[in-house]
Amino acid sequence: MNNIAVLIMAAGASTRFGSPKQLAMLQGQTLLQRSIDSAKATDPLSVTVVLGANHGRIEPEITGAQITVNHDWHQGLGSSIAWGVKNIDHEADGILVLLADQVQISTQHLVRLAEDFDGNNIVCATYCGSRGVPAIFPRSVFRHLVALTGDNGAKAILQNPPVAALEVVLSQAALDIDRVEDLSPLLQS
DSSP: OTTEEEEEEEOOOOTTTSSOGGGOEETTEEHHHHHHHHHHTTOOSEEEEEEBTBHHHHGGGOOSSEEEEOTTGGGOHHHHHHHHHHTSOTTOSEEEEEETTOTTOOHHHHHHHHHTOOSSSEEEEEETTEEEEEEEEEGGGHHHHHTOOTTOTTHHHHHSOSSOEEEEEOGGGGOOOOSHHHHHHHHTO
């Protein structure tokens, strides 16, 4: 996975969670640190975290990643992805976009995506009947990512890809943590 830069999206305000969910604990680690550590274990070119809301509280609590702050985070996920792509390692042949709150995504899942990436294709998770992240985008798609706005993230690109797209079934990606109740069952297992 050496030519792939990882971009972890963690800029949201966590309003439904009630506090910065990036710092919620699961199995002795914050949700964000778990994502960073899973990504780093794949030996990427770099790992960059896009912060926004609560960045002053979150940044001191994480290690092992470059930090970039999207001050326009309130404009939505698309804005944060665009900001992150502008601030990643420019040597990257691809970008793996990952959400910090997809807690069931493991290093093995990320490696599987990377193994299917040939430098020219999109490789994306599929769950609940549609494509989503985590997903790897080749350099030729970076300009589409930089043009994202609003809160739709990369879904429009994944639904109508400008290059070949390979789907990897990852039902684990369906669980993202939005409310404290979403995390509670995982704390008991």
